[in-house]
Each structure stands twice: as C-alpha cells, then as structure tokens.
Amino acid sequence: MTLLTATGVTKRYPSARRHPFGRRPVRTVLDAVDLAVSAGERLGIVGGSGAGKSTLLRLLLAVEAPDTGEVRFRGRPVRPARPGRLGWFRREVQFVAQDPYASLSPRMTVRDIIGEPLHCLRVPGDRPRRIDELLRAVRLDPALASRLPSALSGGQRQRVALARALAPRPAVLVADEPISALDAPVRVAILDLLREVTVAEGSALVLVAHDLAAVRRACTRVMVLDQGRVVESGPVDQVFHAPRSAVARDLIEAIPRLPGEVAR
C-alpha cells in the first residue's frame, strides 16, 4: 500500500548571491521529483551537498509547500499549516533530525521529550508505560527517563530522538542524516537500530544520507538525487552492483574503504 507520495514537486529559492540593488536570481533546488513510499518499505535518498535532499524532506514533512506538484498521504493532499494543525498527518509521519545535540530541548527531561508527541497529538493509552516501552525499544536504560539531555552521550541522545519519533506509532519515519553528527562506532549501532525498530514497529523508513554505505546498511530501496533531479532509483543491491548513472558510480567510488578491501 502506498503511503506517502510526492508527484512532480518543484522548489525554487532566491539565490544567496545578489547584486547590491538588483533582483535576486532564482535557483531551482528541486525539479519535478516523483517519489512514493509504501508500507514497510525502507527508502534511502542519497546525493551530494546541494542535491536537494533536505528540501525534499521539508516538502515531505509539510514544513514548506512545493512551488508546483503535490505531496499526499494515503491519497489525501498535505499542505503546510500553522503549528498544532495537521495532527492527522503528524501522527502518521514522524521525524528524526540530524543533530541530536540541537533537537532535544535542554530544559526538558527525557521522559517529557518522549512524551511530547503523545501529549500534543492526544495519543490514547497509558503514557508512562508507553514511554518505558519506547526506552526499551531503543535500548536505553529506563532509569535515564528523569535525566536532562546534557547528561547523555550523542548516541544516547539520538536514541531519545528516535524514541520520540516512534511514540505515536507512525506509519512513516523520516530521518535526516541521523548518523552524521555521531562517532564512528555509534553510527553503525544507530543505523542498525533504525532498521530493526522500523521493522518491529511496522513503520516505513525514509533515510536521507550523503553516504551510500549508510543507506545500503539500513534500506531496501535507494533514490539518487543530483542537482534537484532523480538520476537513478531502484533496489539497493542493484544500484550498488550495477549503477547506471555517473553520480551513483562516484558515490560508490567515494566510500572510504579500509586498505585491503576491494571496491565493490
């Protein structure tokens, strides 16, 4: 079943450079991108900086509206709205940010942070028990629930962010470079956790990364973006073994390898 779709979404921004008194030139960041996420699927979106990954995410999360094209969830159009509206959509699509040092309020305990979507989205059920359950699901000690984020390591914070996103049992989990702010050993653990919990909770996953290796470890399908266009998409193994585009080949080539390992 198709859950989240984007059809022909295009986004233009005024360019950062401008003449002192002239009009700003316009830059096309996304150019007629199509995308569909089905239930239980794990889709990776990769591309270099400036490829349009983050913009696509903002459109998918209804933070911004596309200039042309449309985003739909279960066939129902999704448009940006004031905070607190759009509850039906927020319950179904949740988000894990890149930087776990910024995405958790320094003034709220772990329990309050994980409980925030449960409260704001009026999710029925026993909240303390759900929070305990979530902490165990992301393999955090329930004793940490009364701590502030400043007492946690980067990996632990990202686990809290993941638990918060999973709290309302979303159908789709969207993650923006969730490992790039973390140390190497923690990265693999978080990637594996992302894969496992989405399988266990039955959510689909959209994972944005600049690193094809990360996507390969967590996802089933991959979409390669370059300068706002989709240049390649398909099952991860297929793209990895037989890339059709030069961009995908470069991305595979650029994966840092330990000496002694062969490319591909």
Add this chain to the structure above:
Amino acid sequence: MPAGLTIADMTVRFGAQVVVDGIDLTVAQGEAVGLIGGSGSGKTTTALAVLGLLPATARVTGSITVAGGEVVGARARDLRRLRGRQVSFVGQDALTALHPLMTVGRQVAIPLRRHRGLSGRALIMATAALLEQVGLPARTLRAYPAQLSGGQRQRVAIVFAMASRPALLIADEPTSALDTTTQAGVLDLLRSLSMRGEHRTSLLLISHDIAVVSQVCARLVIMRQGRVVEQGATTRVLGGPTHPYTRELVAAARALTAVPGAA
C-alpha cells in the same frame, strides 16, 4: 631522522578536568600519522596544544617539540615564529576558517609574503600556481570565501596552510563537513601533498573516522578519553587491533564498507 613532532608525557587540564592525560606521540619528518578518537577524546585539544593556541584557562605540562623547538612555555614571539614556518593547521569548517571579507588571492598572499618574502608580480604568480596545484582555476583568486563550494573552500584552506611550506601540517577533521564525493577529492589532495618529497611535510591527520585516516596515513594513533590506547602501523592496527576500543572502531568501519553479501 630528526622528528618533525615529538609529544612527551603531555597533560592538558582545564581547571580540575584532565582533557589530555599524559600522551606520547611522535611524527617523524615526512611521515603521515593519523590521530583517531571520538568526541571528547582530546584529539583537537592535542592539536591546539601543538600550535600553542589553547585558551588561557588550559594548563599544559610535559613537552611538545616541533622541529626541535619547545612549545610548552614558549614566549609569544617564539610561538609566532614557529607557526607557519614549522607547523600549520587546517580545520574542519572552511567557511568560517577564512576571512569573509577578503578575496582568496589576498588571503593566500599573506603567508607567502610573510614566510617566503614574495612580493609584486612574483607573489601573484606564486598564489595562482598554488591554487592551480590543488585544482582551482585562476579566477578563484578574485572570489570571496562565501562564493566557493565547501570542497573548494577546503582546498583554499589547505593552500593557505601549506603556502609557508611548513615542516608539519596538522589537519583536524578536514573532510567531516564535506559530502563523500568531495571528501574523496580532498583526501587525494592530502595524500599527494604528504607523499610529495620536495618539501618533506609531515602530516598529522585528525579524524573520528578510521576509514578516512587509514587511506592517507601509514601509522595510526588511537585516543580515547584523553589517553592513547593503541598505536602502530596502519596495516597492523587494521589487521590485528589489540585494544577493545580499536577493535570496535575497525569493526564499525568494516560494517559500513564491507562488500554486501560477503559480510
């Protein structure tokens, strides 16, 4: 061969907190050494200590010698003489690493004028030649940092650091703000610089990513919580890591880079 950098029993304290705890580290002349550690391992503090750029609240004990000159307790004037000529630095974020209101050409000219005494036409030629060496077109001279891409800026930062032909280059996470494709290019550049024999520049490459470092460096030093837990030749460390933390690092790197299906 005289050592490019020798750190002996160096400890750095911020108040009561020990950030670097009695480390020993050497980089021989012309050698490329990788310093690996997670956040809070003290790797950046070590780099700043070598440059004498730690804030005044830091207390450094032990000894750091760069090309035979002692850094710990050195006078301000001697430190200024040491920097640029003997040791130079490339940081992580090249956008803020360059003066935002000066063109690339005028900034790169500063170390050339100061340390190599160039001026006039020779200065302009040398600047353009340096930029060309790292694959930047001559028009980059007139560009401002904000007008360049992340990879181009990092190349400029490397040129800025290498213009004075230092004996030792310290690169602190030079690629972690870049995407993978750009990262590969910058790593190639560092590798070629460290292998070029004419200036015999030693390289201390600092990163959290063992896969990145092992592509450039022949020897690895692994730090954790302010201590060196393991060091040795790259092939040895990757082939048979002895410390549990190193094993964890190598396993994580292999997990991300191994051939699918074979794992």
Add this chain to the structure above:
Amino acid sequence: MTGWPDRLGRMGVLACAVGGLAVVVAALPWLRGDDPARSVLRARLEDRDPDPAALAAVRSELHLADNPVQGAADWLTDAARGEFGTSWVTGEPVRDLLLTAAGVSTSLAGAASAVAVVVGLALAAPVVWALSGECRSPGRCTRGVRVAGAVVAALSEVALAAALLTLVAVRWRLAPVAGWFGPSYMLLPALALGVPSGGLFARLVGTAADAIAGETWVRTWRAAGCGRITLTVAIVRRAVTAAVPQVAALFMGLLGGAVVVEEMFAVPGLGRLSLHAALAQDLPVLQGCVLTLVLAGTAAGASGIAAQRVLLGPAGAAAALAPAGPARPRRPHRRTPLPVAAVLTAPILAGLLRDPHGVRLERRLSGPSWAYPLGTDPVGRDVLARFGHGAVLTIGTAAAVTAVGLIVGLVVGLRGSAARVGVVDIVNALPFVLVGLVLAAVLGPGLLCAAISAALVACVPIAIHTRSLATEVRASGYHQAAVLAGAGAGWILRRHLLPAVTGPVLAYALTRVPSTALAIAALGFLGLGLGHDTPEWGAELAAAIDYLERAPTLVTAPVLGLVLLGVLAGSAPVELGRRTAL
C-alpha cells in the same frame, strides 16, 4: 520569516518610518484634542480668556484649517515646498529660525563627531591590539580598557555637561560658560556631546572585535603565523563593518543629547529651539525642528547602511554578515555593580530619613556642615534629604517604567510578527528626548510625559532582547522537532519559549533600570518631567545650575548620583546583535 520589512529592505522601513513620523508631526496641532487657535492665543498671551473674535482673527492670520486631516495635508504640502509657516509666539517665519539653528547645530555636531571619533579610537585601539596579540583570554587582557569604555559610554550628557560647566568653565575659567560667539564656545558642548558617543562607539567596536576574535579564521591565520599588524587590520576591518549601521543609531543618540547640551550651554541650535518651542507650545517651530532632526538622523542611517554595503562588497552573502563569535557578549566587569550600588544607596538611605521640604531662608546656599552634610539649596532646604527623596522619584519611576517595559517588551518580542518587528526597530532609533518633546507638546510636561516617553524607549531594547532570544528558540532543532511532533502554538509558548526567555529577559530588564533613570533625569532637567520644585535629580540639577557661580557645590550631589547611575548602566552588557532600522 519574511514579512514586509524584510521584503522592503531596511531602506524601505526607513522610508515608511519617516513618512509615518511626518504625518504624526503634521497632525501635532490637532493631536492635543484642543482647538489650535486657542493654543496660539494661550501661547501668546498667557492668561486671557479667548473670545470668538480673537480666535477667528488668529485662524485667518495663520491659515489654520478647521479639521486635522485638512490641516495635516496642508502642512505636509507646505513642508514639501520648504514652507513651515510662522511661529505662533513671535510670528517669525519658521524656515528662517530653522536655518539659523541648523547651522549652529551642524557645526556643533561636526565638532562633537570629531571628539567622538578621537575618544572612540583611543578607547577601542588597545582592545583590538590586545585581541590580535598572544592574549588567549581576551576578557582578562582588555578588562581595564573595557571598563573605561563602558563607563565613558554610560556617562549621561547631563552629568558630564554639568561637571564640565562647574569645573572647567566656572572654577578654572578655561572656557566660556554659555553662549555662541566663537570657536571657543564650541569646546565644552562638543566635549559633553562627543565623549559619551565616543565611549559607545568604542564599546560597539570592542564588542564586535571581541566576538570576531573568537571566529575560526583568526585561529587559522594565527596558525599560519600571520603578523600581528596584519591580523589587527583584518579584525578592525571586520569589526567596523559589523558596527557601521549602529554608528548611525549612535548619531541619532547624538541628536537627543544635543537638546540637553544646547540647553545647558545656551547654544542657539536646533535642540534648544525645539525644547523652547515644546515648552511654549509653539507647535509650528516644534514641527519644523522634529522633522529636520528626524530627516538628519535618517540621512545618517541611510548613509550607514550604504557604507556597510560598500564595505561588504561582493562578499555580502548573508553568512558573512554577523560575527560568528560568542552570541552573548560578556559584561565589561561583573563585580562593578555591587560596590557602586552600595556607594549610591548609603546617602540615599540617609537622605530618606531627613526632611526635604523644610524651608529655612536664613540658611540658604550654605556649604556642607555637620547639620547639613551636603549643604542647603537656594531656599535653605537640606540637599542630602532632597537627594534621597529625589532618588525615590527618579529611580522609582525608572523601576516602574521598566516593569511596564518588561511586560510590553515580552509581549511584543514574543509575538515576533515581522510587521511589529519593523515598528520596534523604528522606535528603537528614536532618542527619548525627541519622543519627550513631542509628548510634552501633546500632553504637556510632567511626570506622565516623562514616564511615557521613557517607557516607550525602555520597552524597545527589552522587546529586541526577547525577540533575539525567541528567534534563537524558533531556529532551534528542538523547536522544529516540537512542531513536527504536533505541538500547537500554546504548547510551544508554555513549554519552549517562556522557559527559555523569561529568566534572561528579567535579568536584562534589571540591568536597564539605571539607564532608564538617566533618561528620566534628562527629561526632568529639560523641564519636560516633574516640575522644578520637586527633588527629582534632573529637576534639582536644573535648579542648581542657576546658582553655579554662587554655590558650585550644589550641583555635586545630583551630578555624582547621575555618574554612579551611569557606571551601573555601563556595567550592563551591550547588545551586539541589536539591529536598528535607522
């Protein structure tokens, strides 16, 4: 968020501000809710009952329109042609009065600017030089200069002018006391006006340089072994670029200070002209003065913005604008406030226990003695008692005004809609004296007038501070996460905005009390605040100035009080991120 001010750009906001002010100024005669013709008669003949015939005669003589809309439109059309009507009091053409006064004010402003630049550079240079050196703990290396700069910046023009007048002119007879008859008459007014502005300029550049010294490129340059002079020049270039638009706001402050200084030294400039016009209800003259002052300030602001564009050049990408150093500037000295507050509080408490109203003419103007530690005033009242009771009026009003400003500032700052933000920026650039002049013309001088103009000005920095903190929260990852977790506006306000903003803003408001007190004292000195018979410090100082030759010690108490308040105000952090429209 892109609201209309962003889209219009700062130039656009500027144009709207001037346009709006022009309309307010044009409608001044009708804003009093009183027949302008009646006001004219009152201005001319103090206490005669106006009869209808006289009113009609005045109307036809001055071409006064019947309704405010028509009147404002007429005035604006005339003003656009350079016609400002005639004075209600003397009947002279306003344009001639303005031209003469503007000439005087321009030369004074020029001299004061020169003083400000010299003082500013002298104070800022050591800070930048220390920062470019090997000093790795800038806060410690530059503390002395920083404190000096802060104190100089916070010296109120009232106190400085009174001190210069007492010491240099009266005691040492080194310069003329008052008037405007040659270059030597310019010396003291230029010093009184220029020195505080120079201190503020030094503080702005110093704070910018401090933040800039924390930027990454400084480390890169150091690591490459750059020379100290090269680094100094580079830091100055960046600091000046960051501070230039604020220098324009500084110029507006200079205009406000000009009113005080011109009054104190009897300089026949625009400031004095507008003050006397406001006090005499001579509205056409006040209209002309306010418009000229605002236009001059606007021109300065516009040239500041243009200068910044030129300095930034093609590098003017948004990322390059704000210094990437520490967001919250450090205070010049953390421990200054407590001892200074103690020194200030002791005589106030002592004075409060004494009687400020007992008139004993036989003891008038006596010097300090055991019975009267600070002497007596022209009618023999106890100066120490008046000092203590005046403090309650001055500082108490300031505290009340700040409390109002805190509430208004929090509400305005948290609402944060772009349109209101533009208004805040405009009001921020207005000196309180100008606001006071216009209000005095509408409401009449008094405590209410002083309190409202101080409140208008006091709530603005608080609103801006709140806004910058709220913007920080709104830009944060956890705010975005909360929105995406389905949080509504109420939840975000309760759980994220208020907890992050309330504490710091409260602390900030407290540090603003002394400068608000200085504003109230300045208004009191000008006669726009409490009457000359109350012990309010500004009014007290104005009364003491008249007896400067006979009893120079009389000015000491209020001047010292104001200077100490200035030191307290100076120990408050300066806002670098503060963006001004002008």
